[in-house]
Amino acid sequence: MDWYDAAMPSSPLSPFLATALQGTDFGFLGKKYEGKVRDVYMPNDRERVLIATDRQSAFDILWTTIPLKGQILTQISTWWFDKVKDVMPTHFIAMPDPNVVIARNLKMLKVEIVVRGYLTGSTGTSAWVNYNKGVRNFCGNVLPEGMVKNQQFKSPIITPTTKGEEDELIDPAGIVERGYATKEQWEEIEDRAFALFRRGQEIAAQRGLILVDTKYEMGYDAEGKLTVGDEVHTPDSSRYWVAATYEERHTKGEEPESLDKEFFRLWLRSQGFEYGGKRPEITDEVRVMLAQKYISLYEKMTGGTFVLPENADVTGRIEKNLKAYFQK
Ligand SMILES: Nc1ncnc2c1ncn2[C@@H]1O[C@H](COP(=O)(O)OP(=O)(O)OP(=O)(O)O)[C@@H](O)[C@H]1O
């Protein structure tokens, strides 16, 4: 693992360094909301414009921009929406620009639907951390004794969390009690979430990957139809492992090889960065190297070849494409 100190004098990606998308300010799109990565606009009641920027944050710090990262993540997201659109309705309407998704505005559920195929994780809401503490009824799922870290569940489980300031585990009974969904609605939500997950696992397997776990955000459209929104099976919402090495490593008690999108965290660690400590300089070489990592992630996941945009004026292109889209 010495990819992070490879010198890189010039690259086809160099022209995109100066125009990496830090943020957008498109007054003509209406009210704006800024997430960590995406700028979201509400041009009307029906639609929502999701613009993926190139912002790169880690450890609660906004560090830099990675050229083309927003485009790559948008393309992975739309690729997946296309692969699941026969499983259930999705919010996807159009991709008028490689950085932009136009989505149907949904009445979102107040819970995130986490589906897990394996006993893993490292946060307070993760399955492994809870199991290891002795929890055997996890969000209504009764787990057998004697499981080990990274072991596959007999069949996938759903572990919902509330969508507040802090993620909080909840079970189906709690969801009904708090009025987040009726019992009938929750049954449909679970059924669709499992169906999406099965599809995701099938497609990941074709790419030599294991879809380990993921998070869905669903809501109801104007006709009251259950619809999946946000993003599906993207590296930001999911965990992936390399299938070929899983069994052997697992048997030996080693951690699985993960398809990591945390390149930047890894790089920061390699530079000796610790939370609150001195910040390493983020050079253009580092930004190009990280962009290449995202490109190879895209290619591994979709099996396609990433095509560089012809024009480096990303902001100008997005504005032009969005104006054309909304003129229709
Ligand atoms: N089709 C949709 N209709 C309504 N709301 C949606 C739809 N798709 C996604 N959302 C919501 O829009 C917001 C998108 O914001 P975004 O994910 O960029 O930032 P965030 O979730 O606030 O923070 P983070 O950067 O940590 O993800 C989320 O609150 C998401 O639940």
Ligand SMILES: [Mg+2]
């Ligand atoms: Mg989000």
